[in-house]
Structure formats: structure tokens, C-alpha cells
Amino acid sequence: MIQSFLEIKELTKNFGGLRAVNHVNFSMERDQILGLIGPNGAGKTTLLRLITGILKPDSGSVRFMGKEIIGRKTWDIVNMGIACTFQNMRPFRRLPIIANVMVSCLCPRAMKRGEWVKRLEAKAMDALEFAGISDMAREDASTLSQGDLKRLEVARAIATEPELLLLDEPFGGLSPAETDLMAKSISRLHKGGRFGRLHSEGPAMIIVEHKLQWLMKIADRIIVLNFGNIIADGTPDEIIKNPYVIEAYLGQGGN
Amino acid sequence: MDLILFYLRKLFTILKNEVLVLPSRVVVVLFFLLLLLLPVFTKDPYLLRIFTLTSIFAILAASWDLLSGFTGQMNFGHALFFGVGAYGAALLNKHVGIPPWGTVPLGALAAVVSGLIIGIPCLRLRGTYLALTTLAFPIILMGVVFAFPGLTGGELGISGIARLAGSRVIDYYIAVVVMLGLCTIMWKITDSNTGIIFHAIREDELAVKAAGINTTRYKLLAFSLSGFFAGISGGLYAHFMRIAGPSTLEVSMSFQVVIWAIFGGIVTIYGPVGAVFILFPLLEFLRFWQEFRMLMFSVVVLLILLYMPDGLFRWLRDKVEKECPRCKIRNVAMRHTCRVCTAPLD
Incomplete structure (x- = not known):
């Protein structure tokens, strides 16, 4: 069996009586940018936090490169190659x-991979640049x-040299010009390569975002969540036409 | 001969380019020199005794700053480390017969173990809850001490242990040199990569975890480092006073440390040290006032906290130095341009 890069099975999380994430199943490949959208309270951030181990799920499993990561500590998961940013910085x-x-x-992961960089400051500077x-x-x-x-959050996340980057609203609070710039940096990062002393693996990404206009441009695939359920999964073009999505999220007539 | 000249010239260059440019560094060098040369000017046993005790407590205050100031783990039971260090050294000296140079480090190691023992259950706690929990540990240990009077001497403590050294002057030098050395080490730790992580844990622990750092390990490291330094200070105290009693575990001792550190300015290391060198002798010299002594002490502390909430030494430093807005290097307040990047100040 070919193992997926990230595979999420039957992931469920309850907050008291509220089911924030309800039996979510999906898998993604190494070279994808996955957009995660949905109305407020749909469980997007909760899903990201479950993957990074900040929250513990009630049931289900998350396998990253063939290894189960549920039950591991956050720093352990980061050192396996999953970095995240916070929505509220x-x-x-x-x-x-x-x-x-x-x-x-x-962090041990970045230290081990950057042995040839004696000066941490120089590497940190490249991430900032x-x-x-x-x-x-x-x-x-x-x-x-x-x-x-927001940029600082991104710089901090990429400094750990991740293979999977979870961005929680990277465009939130940015002006249109800044958003454009950020979107460009994200696609540049996704292509991979070296940025000064910082090495980018060309990480796969999961991006939670409300600014669909920009997200549609950079994402290869979109998953729509509503009340903790996946209601649609497909390419940006398919999602825009999906009647369920229009009803639940985009409202009458779309965006 | 050439080598000596070379190093002298190097020393002179450092002195000229690094030290003499900032008043705070000049003050630190003068402070080192003054402490080391004090016995040359006076051999008054009372004065030497006060400054020996001051040095010992300065280590304690600085070690509290390392744990609670830098790492943000509010410890209101710092007397535990001090007491374990003191009792450890005293027991080893009295019952096993190890001389002071062995008992002090061993007592400090016992304090490290106690730091780990209280650190592990306290890892999940934060802020006020951590403060209240740590407050309980010295009291628990005091109960244990009273429970085994045969071994620990109960309320009387363990007396008649070996002296630190033969004479007051040598005692003084041991305390001062150890204090200067350990405080430099602590300052170096806070200046290192580990120090950055300590700072970050104080600011936001979850974000440090999300950066891939094992915060548990670093918090335990902070507990054990702080415990080690406080334990050394406890051991020195026991051998200097030649008694390790329950007073080393008292709640007032824990709070004394907190008052010293906040008075001088936390997150500095030099702040708590300087504060002990002001407050401890002040309390001694105010003895002639009898009942008014504590009143005066409280008034001084209150006034400082009211008008200099960042601590006395931070306040003083900001008065005589300012930061370059461009390169963030500190300059003498009198200058109009930065000494490195020549950007205009203010």
C-alpha cells in the first residue's frame, strides 16, 4: 500500500456538548497546497490544533509520513516536520x-539540519528576510x-524547516497589497529551494483562510468544513460551483 | 615577557573600547574591584561579616531571578533550596565528616534534586497557582525537620559544624569570589541560547512548544540550575554561621528573596545582586533604631516600587544610558549620536 503524506481518519473532537470536528477523513499528498475553508466555528482551527497536538482528539487517527502522531507532544510533532502558525498571533x-x-x-530539527550554519542569528535573519x-x-x-x-508567525514557522506547514489565516488583517505579497511568498516557499542560509523543503501546506479570492489562486485543492463535517472537497473551480458550499458559506449568489 | 605585554595590551583595549564607554559597565567593574579590595582598607570583623552575608544572599537573590524572573516560574518557596543546601552541607559535615569544600557542592546537588522533585509536579501549574504551591514546599520540609529531631536537631538546628575557613578575611574572600563567579555564570546563562528559550517560556509557553522546543526539559533545567545556585548559597551560609536551623526554611526567607529581586529589578541578574547589597546592610545599620527599623525598611521598599516599578537598577540605568533607535546599542545619555552607527539619538 502506498502511504499518504498526511492521512486523517475519523478524527473527532468534542468541546462539552459541541462537536467541533465530526469524523473527518481526508488525506493529502506531499506536493499539495490545501485550502481549508468554512464559516466561523466550522472547526477549521480546531482541526489544525488537533494535527499539531495542541488539542487532544476524542477519537480518530492522524498519520504523518506513515507514523501515528496522535498522542505525541507538540514539540515532538514539530520536530517531525509539521510547523504551525497561530490565528491570534x-x-x-x-x-x-x-x-x-x-x-x-x-529546535532540535532545525539545529540538526543546519549544522553548517554556525550563527543562528544569520539563519533567523534569512527567515525574517x-x-x-x-x-x-x-x-x-x-x-x-x-x-x-502575521509575517513574524510565518517566519517562526519556516525557521523550523517544516515539511508540512499549517497556516491559520495568514492573510487575516493584511491590506490587499500585503496580501498579494504574502500570497506570492507562500507560493515561492512551496516551490522550495534555498533562502540564504535557510533551506526550504518546499513544504506541503494547509491554509485556513477567509479571503477566498487569494486562496483560490494559490491552492491546488479546497476542503470545505461546516459544523465539523466535510461538505465539499475538490479543486477551487469545483468548489465555487458546488451548491452546498454556496449555500453554507458563500451565501446566495456567491462571492 | 612579550606574551604578558600582549595580554596587557589586549586587556587595555577591552577596557577602553568595551568598558569605559558605558557607565553601567564602569560601575560593575568598580563594584568588583571594591569588593575584592575591601579587606585591604578595613579589617573590622563586623563590617566583613555583614558583607560576607550580603554576598551569600546575593547568590540566592540572583538564583531566584534566574528561575522566576527569566523563566517566569513564580517561585514563592525559594527558601527550600537554601534550606536543603544548608541542611545538606551541615549533615554531611557533622555526620560524615566531609570538609566544607566538599559539603557545599554536595548540598547544592541535594538542592538540585529537591528542585527536580518540586519541579516535576509543578510543571502543569502557572502563575499564582505555581506560586502558592511552591510556597508550601519549604513548610513541608520544615515539618520533616521537626519530625526527626535526632538527625536534624529539631528547632535548635544542627550546630557546631566546621567553619568555612580559618579567618574572617578568608571567609569574606570565599563568599565574595564565589558570589562574583556564580553571578557571572548566571548572567552568561541568561545571555546564551538557553537564556533566549527561558525568556520565551516566560512570554508564551505554548508558542515555544509550537516552535519545537521541549519546554518541560527547559523548565526543569531552570529549576535545577536555580536550585544549584541557591543550594551553594545555603551551604556557604551554614558553614559561615556554623549552624543550619529551621530559620533557613522560613516563609519570611522566601519572601525576603522576592523583595530583594523586585526591588533591584527582575530579569536582570545584576538588579537582585545590587538590591541585596543595598537592603541587607541597610537593615543591619538601622539596628540602632530598634522598632523603627522594619518600618523604615518597608518605607524605602515601598517608595522604590511605587516610583520605579521596573526596579531601582533598571531605573538608574535608563537615566544614564539610552538605546540607539537604529542599532539598539546602548549609549551614554549625554551623547547626541550613537557610538557605533552614528545615528542621531532621540
Whole structure:
């Protein structure tokens, strides 16, 4: 049997009486950008948090490159190659921006792979340069604007050199011009290669996003969640035409 | 001869380019020199005794800062480490007959073990809950001490243990050199990669986990490092006072450490050390006022906390130095341009 890159089976999570994620099944390939959309409260963020081990599911399994990751600790999962960003940004506010990224560079995975980089600072700087905030590297993270905090989240995630990147609303709070820039960086990252001293594997991505216009451009495949259930799964073109999706999410007449 | 000249010249260059450019560094160097040269000027046993004790407590205050200031693990029971260090050293000296240079590190290792023992159950706790839980541990140990009076001397403690060294001056030098050395090590730790992770754990533990760092390991490391340094200070205290009693485990001791650290400014290492060097002698020299002593002490502490919430030494440092807005390097407040990148200051 050919094993999938990421395989999610019967994943279920309840918060009290509320079923946030309901028997979700899907698998994805190494070279995909997967868009995850759905109305507020559909369980998108919960799903990401289940994959990263921040939340524990009630039942189901998640296999990453053939290994079960449910039950592992978050840092363990990150060191296997899954990095995530937070929807409500969680920077280390009283640390300089570069130190924020250096924490990610210090994780065992990044340390082992970057042995030839003696100076962590240089590597952290390259991650910042990729995200486009290297000119503010010495400022405290508390001085950053919303948009720049999003970039910092991305820089921190890619500094661990992941194979699967989970982005939770990377375009949230960005202006149209910034969104364009971010979308371009994301597709560039997906192609892989070297960014200075930072090596990108060309990670697969799961992107949770509300700005469909941009997501449709970069995603290969879209999954639509509603009340914890997958209601549609397909290419962006198929999703836009799907009547269930239009009813549940896009509203009458679509977006 | 050439080699000596070479190193002298190197030392001079460092002094000129790194130390003399900032008042805070000059003050630190003067502080080191003054402490090391004090016995040359005075051999007054009372003065030397006060400064020996001050040095010992400075280690304790700095070790609290390492755990609670940097890593953010609020520990209101720091006396536990101090007490374990003191009792460990005393027991080993009295019953096994190991000399002080062996008992102090062994006592500190016992404190590390105690740090791990309280660290593991406290890992899930945060903030106020952690503070309240840690508060209980020294009290529990005090109960254990009272339960075995045959071994621990009960309320009287273990007395008659060996002196630290032969004379007051040597005692003083041991305490001061150990203090300066350990505080430099602690400052170096906080300045290293490990220090960055400690800072980050204080800011947001979940985000550190999501960066792939095993936070449990680093929190336990913080507990054991802090326990080690506090244990050394406890061992030195026991051998200097020649008694290890339940007073080393008292709640007031735990809070004393917190007051020192916050007075000087947490997350600095130098802040708590400086604070002990002001507050401990102050309390001693105020003895002539008898009942008013504690009142004056509280007034001083309250005023400082009211007007300098970041601590006395942070406040002083910000008065005489300012940060370059461009390259973030500190400059003397008098300068108008940055000494490195020549950007205009303010």
C-alpha cells in the first residue's frame, strides 16, 4: 500500500456538548497546497490544533509520513516536520523580533539540519528576510503591526524547516497589497529551494483562510468544513460551483 | 615577557573600547574591584561579616531571578533550596565528616534534586497557582525537620559544624569570589541560547512548544540550575554561621528573596545582586533604631516600587544610558549620536 503524506481518519473532537470536528477523513499528498475553508466555528482551527497536538482528539487517527502522531507532544510533532502558525498571533512580545525567530531555529530539527550554519542569528535573519520584516529585526515584537505579526508567525514557522506547514489565516488583517505579497511568498516557499542560509523543503501546506479570492489562486485543492463535517472537497473551480458550499458559506449568489 | 605585554595590551583595549564607554559597565567593574579590595582598607570583623552575608544572599537573590524572573516560574518557596543546601552541607559535615569544600557542592546537588522533585509536579501549574504551591514546599520540609529531631536537631538546628575557613578575611574572600563567579555564570546563562528559550517560556509557553522546543526539559533545567545556585548559597551560609536551623526554611526567607529581586529589578541578574547589597546592610545599620527599623525598611521598599516599578537598577540605568533607535546599542545619555552607527539619538 502506498502511504499518504498526511492521512486523517475519523478524527473527532468534542468541546462539552459541541462537536467541533465530526469524523473527518481526508488525506493529502506531499506536493499539495490545501485550502481549508468554512464559516466561523466550522472547526477549521480546531482541526489544525488537533494535527499539531495542541488539542487532544476524542477519537480518530492522524498519520504523518506513515507514523501515528496522535498522542505525541507538540514539540515532538514539530520536530517531525509539521510547523504551525497561530490565528491570534502569539509573539514573545518583550523579545526582539530576531530572538523570536531564533527560538524556532533552536529546535532540535532545525539545529540538526543546519549544522553548517554556525550563527543562528544569520539563519533567523534569512527567515525574517523571507517574510519581509528583516529591517525591524532588532525592534521588540510588541512594536509590530498586525500585518507584520502575521509575517513574524510565518517566519517562526519556516525557521523550523517544516515539511508540512499549517497556516491559520495568514492573510487575516493584511491590506490587499500585503496580501498579494504574502500570497506570492507562500507560493515561492512551496516551490522550495534555498533562502540564504535557510533551506526550504518546499513544504506541503494547509491554509485556513477567509479571503477566498487569494486562496483560490494559490491552492491546488479546497476542503470545505461546516459544523465539523466535510461538505465539499475538490479543486477551487469545483468548489465555487458546488451548491452546498454556496449555500453554507458563500451565501446566495456567491462571492 | 612579550606574551604578558600582549595580554596587557589586549586587556587595555577591552577596557577602553568595551568598558569605559558605558557607565553601567564602569560601575560593575568598580563594584568588583571594591569588593575584592575591601579587606585591604578595613579589617573590622563586623563590617566583613555583614558583607560576607550580603554576598551569600546575593547568590540566592540572583538564583531566584534566574528561575522566576527569566523563566517566569513564580517561585514563592525559594527558601527550600537554601534550606536543603544548608541542611545538606551541615549533615554531611557533622555526620560524615566531609570538609566544607566538599559539603557545599554536595548540598547544592541535594538542592538540585529537591528542585527536580518540586519541579516535576509543578510543571502543569502557572502563575499564582505555581506560586502558592511552591510556597508550601519549604513548610513541608520544615515539618520533616521537626519530625526527626535526632538527625536534624529539631528547632535548635544542627550546630557546631566546621567553619568555612580559618579567618574572617578568608571567609569574606570565599563568599565574595564565589558570589562574583556564580553571578557571572548566571548572567552568561541568561545571555546564551538557553537564556533566549527561558525568556520565551516566560512570554508564551505554548508558542515555544509550537516552535519545537521541549519546554518541560527547559523548565526543569531552570529549576535545577536555580536550585544549584541557591543550594551553594545555603551551604556557604551554614558553614559561615556554623549552624543550619529551621530559620533557613522560613516563609519570611522566601519572601525576603522576592523583595530583594523586585526591588533591584527582575530579569536582570545584576538588579537582585545590587538590591541585596543595598537592603541587607541597610537593615543591619538601622539596628540602632530598634522598632523603627522594619518600618523604615518597608518605607524605602515601598517608595522604590511605587516610583520605579521596573526596579531601582533598571531605573538608574535608563537615566544614564539610552538605546540607539537604529542599532539598539546602548549609549551614554549625554551623547547626541550613537557610538557605533552614528545615528542621531532621540
